[in-house]
Amino acid sequence: MSSSEIKIFAVFGNPVAHSLSPLMHQAAFNRMGLKAQYVPFCVKDLRKAVEGIRGLGIQGVSVTLPFKTEVMNFLDEVEEDARRIGAVNTIRNNQGRLTGSNTDWIGFVLSLKEGLEIRGKQFAVVGAGGAARGIVYGLKKEGGHPVILNRTLSKAKALGKEFGCPFLPLSEKEKVEADCLINTTSLGMAPNKGRSPFPKKLLKKFPWVVDIIYTPLKTKLLREAEEAGCRTMSGLGMFVHQGAEQIKTWTGQEPPRAYMKKVVLTKLKEND
């Protein structure tokens, strides 16, 4: 491909109509002065879509729900972090050879570090699904101490055993003390907007309360945490940093993170 040609990047998901990645990534490419177009694809057949990356010469792809695990079957190589987490959210195309990686955990770590130190701190992680895996992986890698709390104990146990951390059923949440509580469940996001995974009366024990949800920016959990006097962080920073890390993977260049955040924040406020 000659350098004067427009480079194509994409997001694969189903649905993708509400994804803010096209807005964020395109804004970053434009600001960086790159000749690049970022296109959303609502994928019907993942195997064929991945073949299309090679066939069309797409340079890089963001992978979102529900394909982050399945896509690993169709790549030439999967990096160690992504293999341990069991999910790929980033594909880079090096002359037809496709490599999968995971920037969700780095995005989370970079965002969290803007507020607090991870090393040596205790973290209560609510949830044991796909999102929790990346977060527990990141916390452990950075020297943090996560405790997993999940409604279904068997899933908490499986995750705890795999990553070597303690676990509890969510029903025993009053026993947990930590420097930071992290919600990795979808409670608080539409269609569960009015719900929170943790009762308000237990929140004041946590100096920090973090949600990985960013639509809405202020979930019920974060509102109640503020009212209880905790410091709070939404999932916006994680979203921006995971996207920025994708651009770094694809282009080798540092993207304009603060500008990306501003663009997404403006859109979220508009949607509100």
Ligand code: ATR
């Ligand atoms: P993701 O891959 O996005 O993390 P997931 O794998 O479906 O999604 O995981 C969702 C997590 O939210 C799970 O930990 C789930 O708890 P269970 O393992 O008990 O299903 C948690 N979750 C979903 N709804 C919940 C609710 N009403 N109360 C508590 N936890 C809930």
